[in-house]
Amino acid sequence: MSALISLNPMQTTNASGLFTTNTAGYTQGDAQDDPAVKFYLAGGILSTSATTPLWGGVPIQEFSALRQNGQGTLSANLQPGTDTLGSTILQATGSANPTGIAVYNQAYGGITTPQSTAPLFSPGMSVNFYRFGSRARIPLILDPASISIDGQLISTTVYYNYTNNWITTTQPGSQSAIPVQVLAVSTSGNKTVSYNSGTNTANWIYNQYVALCLI
Amino acid sequence: MSGFAPSYVTANPHYMMPEVIMQYSLASGAFTTLATENPMARLGEGDLYVYAKKVQVTTQVQANQSLINQLPSASVIPSMISTATYRVQTRAQYDNFDESASSAWGYALPQAMRLAARQGIAQQLRNALLFGYNPSNGEGLLNTNGITTSTLGADSNGNTGYSKYDSGQLAQYLLNMIGTLKTNTLQIGQPLRLVFLAPQRFISQISYSGVVSLTQFQRIGAGVDTAAGLVETVAKWAGGDEVSFAVDDTLIGQGAGGTDAILLIAPELNIPKANSQINTNIFATLTPNTTATSLMLTDVSAPTEIPTPIADGGITTLYTMRSTSGWGLRPEAMYLLSAAY
Numbered sequence: 001m002s003a004l005i006s007l008n009p010m011q012t013t014n015a016s017g018l019f020t021t022n023t024a025g026y027t028q029g030d031a032q033d034d035p036a037v038k039f040y041l042a043g044g045i046l047s048t049s050a051t052t053p054l055w056g057g058v059p060i061q062e063f064s065a066l067r068q069n070g071q072g073t074l075s076a077n078l079q080p081g082t083d084t085l086g087s088t089i090l091q092a093t094g095s096a097n098p099t100g101i102a103v104y105n106q107a108y109g110g111i112t113t114p115q116s117t118a119p120l121f122s123p124g125m126s127v128n129f130y131r132f133g134s135r136a137r138i139p140l141i142l143d144p145a146s147i148s149i150d151g152q153l154i155s156t157t158v159y160y161n162y163t164n165n166w167i168t169t170t171q172p173g174s175q176s177a178i179p180v181q182v183l184a185v186s187t188s189g190n191k192t193v194s195y196n197s198g199t200n201t202a203n204w205i206y207n208q209y210v211a212l213c214l215i
Numbered sequence: 216m217s218g219f220a221p222s223y224v225t226a227n228p229h230y231m232m233p234e235v236i237m238q239y240s241l242a243s244g245a246f247t248t249l250a251t252e253n254p255m256a257r258l259g260e261g262d263l264y265v266y267a268k269k270v271q272v273t274t275q276v277q278a279n280q281s282l283i284n285q286l287p288s289a290s291v292i293p294s295m296i297s298t299a300t301y302r303v304q305t306r307a308q309y310d311n312f313d314e315s316a317s318s319a320w321g322y323a324l325p326q327a328m329r330l331a332a333r334q335g336i337a338q339q340l341r342n343a344l345l346f347g348y349n350p351s352n353g354e355g356l357l358n359t360n361g362i363t364t365s366t367l368g369a370d371s372n373g374n375t376g377y378s379k380y381d382s383g384q385l386a387q388y389l390l391n392m393i394g395t396l397k398t399n400t401l402q403i404g405q406p407l408r409l410v411f412l413a414p415q416r417f418i419s420q421i422s423y424s425g426v427v428s429l430t431q432f433q434r435i436g437a438g439v440d441t442a443a444g445l446v447e448t449v450a451k452w453a454g455g456d457e458v459s460f461a462v463d464d465t466l467i468g469q470g471a472g473g474t475d476a477i478l479l480i481a482p483e484l485n486i487p488k489a490n491s492q493i494n495t496n497i498f499a500t501l502t503p504n505t506t507a508t509s510l511m512l513t514d515v516s517a518p519t520e521i522p523t524p525i526a527d528g529g530i531t532t533l534y535t536m537r538s539t540s541g542w543g544l545r546p547e548a549m550y551l552l553s554a555a556y
Contacts, residue, residue: 012353013296015269016361016546019401023498025273027290032275034285114266117294137285191273191292204271204292212287 003050003123005111006200013114017206025189026139026210029056029104031130040134041105044087046123053120054091055193055202056107057140059098059160059178060129063088089127094162094175100131101138101180101215116201118193132179132215141192142185142211143168149211150185158182158211165195167211180213220316220324233321240334243341244461247410248356248541250482250507254340258300258514258537265512265539266297267505272498296544300512301348302537303339305332310529329520332534336518344511344541345465345478356509357469357476357551359543363395366471367554376555377420377475383427383434386442390449392479392550397454399547400508401496405485406455411446413477414467416556418443418460470553479550482509508548513538 031037044062046054054060068082069075092098102121104110107128110119121127130136142149146169149156160178161168167182190210195202225231246253258265271294275287307328317324347354367388370381377385389411397403411418425442427434436445443460450456470476483506486499494500514537521533543549 009264009297010299010349010352012298012347012540012542014353014359014361014542014546015267015296015544018269018271018545019399019547021401023272023274026275027273027292030290030292032286033288112294114295114297137287189273191271191290204294 032137044089045085056104059092118202141166142209154181184212308531347540354540356541361546382442386445477552508545
């Protein structure tokens with residue numbers, strides 16, 4: 001497992017899955033357009049301690065912007081102006097509570113290849129995110145066993161399962177709730193990100209449930 | 216090379232026929248499975264990979280009797296696919312002594328070597344089209360990931376091999392394949408060009424041997440049409456489709472479990488449109504787009520020839536072209552039938 005982008009150019013790929021009856025659905029990590037929320041879109045830099053690339057629609061931790069050390073003989077020096085890339089971002093974990101959600105909006109630096117069609121961000125790349133409280137509406141993968149959340153009070157407590165990377169109503173261990181409200185559920189026509197740690201690629205898949213989360 | 220023109224001994228008096236009797240090779244119809252029926256000569260001579268872009272969409276709208284401002288939005292998602300290219304090469308080399316030896320046999324060595332080289336490259340292009348240069352990487356139409364496959368089951372008489380199959384039932388099976396392909400590609404109601412690529416013995420079976428037999432009940436084509444004719448006729452009046460049959464005997468034994476492979480493909484699709492005002496498929500009209508479902512790209516339409524003089528009056532000629540494998544862009548537009556002979 002590496003946080004660097006992998007490449008396998010000899011693999012022939014094709015455009016399967018482009019025939020659908022309906023296109024109604026959500027795309028993971030692409031927040032719904034909203035002029036009132038647009039200006040809360042924040043940017044940071046993916047931490048060099050990340051162990052995998054980052055993609056959109058996953059909870060992240062934000063650490064305030066820090067000046068960086070130089071290289072070589074200057075490695076002890078905090079160099080001026082090196083905190084302008086914004087906060088340092090790491091993917092949240094079950095034991096590291098999230099502060100926001102990474103999104104694909106305006107994040108044009110994400111890298112795709114024919115073998116990895118969902119954009120990925122490696123350490124040092126700028127990543128975009130919305131903080132909790134920004135009132136952004138972000139599609140996140142929903143645990144299929146939690147489909148009963150459809151039609152429930154939007155303030156129903158939900159958790160984030162960091163093993164399966166989805167929103168769930170089942171509390172993983174003693175993990176605290178994730179501060180989002182599920183506004184809608186879509187069970188078909190969605191595009192979600194499937195990350196493969198073996199090949200270090202992320203591809204769009206079309207068979208998962210999505211919860212539209214107000215954060 | 217070898218011009219391989221040995222001496223020969225005849226008894227006199229004699230008359231020597233000037234015409235030679237040539238070895239024939241199967242003229243493959245495999246390239247009709249490509250959009251526009253030919254490789255696309257677009258590559259630069261050094262292009263190592265070919266990329267194509269696809270664009271997908273998810274849409275959301277909200278309705279309200281009055282007016283609200285927190286609205287959903289659509290996502291447009293571009294991504295890429297790719298395939299590798301390979302340079303195919305062969306060489307011919309001879310000198311004036313080789314030429315004079317060949318002339319004793321009555322043919323021109325330079326032209327014989329040129330045609331031999333071009334035939335070798337043409338057959339490799341056919342192989343690459345169907346099976347790829349490196350099948351494990353998903354190259355070649357038969358190795359396309361996600362292609363629809365089926366195996367011919369038994370007919371009502373219990374025959375599984377197509378050489379003994381009931382012609383009417385075989386025709387219906389082929390027509391069902393067309394229906395499945397057109398349903399999967401949302402093309403019901405859209406006239407298509409459809410190609411069945413199969414071994415000669417399959418085509419022979421559904422044409423010369425394939426008269427639909429009479430039964431106690433009425434069935435289409437009974438006594439007057441063949442299975443192939445029935446497929447063409449029914450597809451024509453049912454959907455306006457143009458069905459053609461092409462042969463390539465390299466498909467013998469290439470189906471599942473060593474059966475014969477029969478490939479049905481719609482090389483080009485239509486952008487489905489049913490209503491001119493409210494078009495539920497309007498996103499697909501974004502341009503520039505391609506309707507091709509299978510491609511093979513080359514750098515030149517015929518092999519480049521690079522002749523070079525070599526020592527002692529000889530000449531060496533390089534014949535070369537660069538090509539991709541057969542690239543099944545849209546696996547839904549292909550159907551691979553495995554059928555025992």
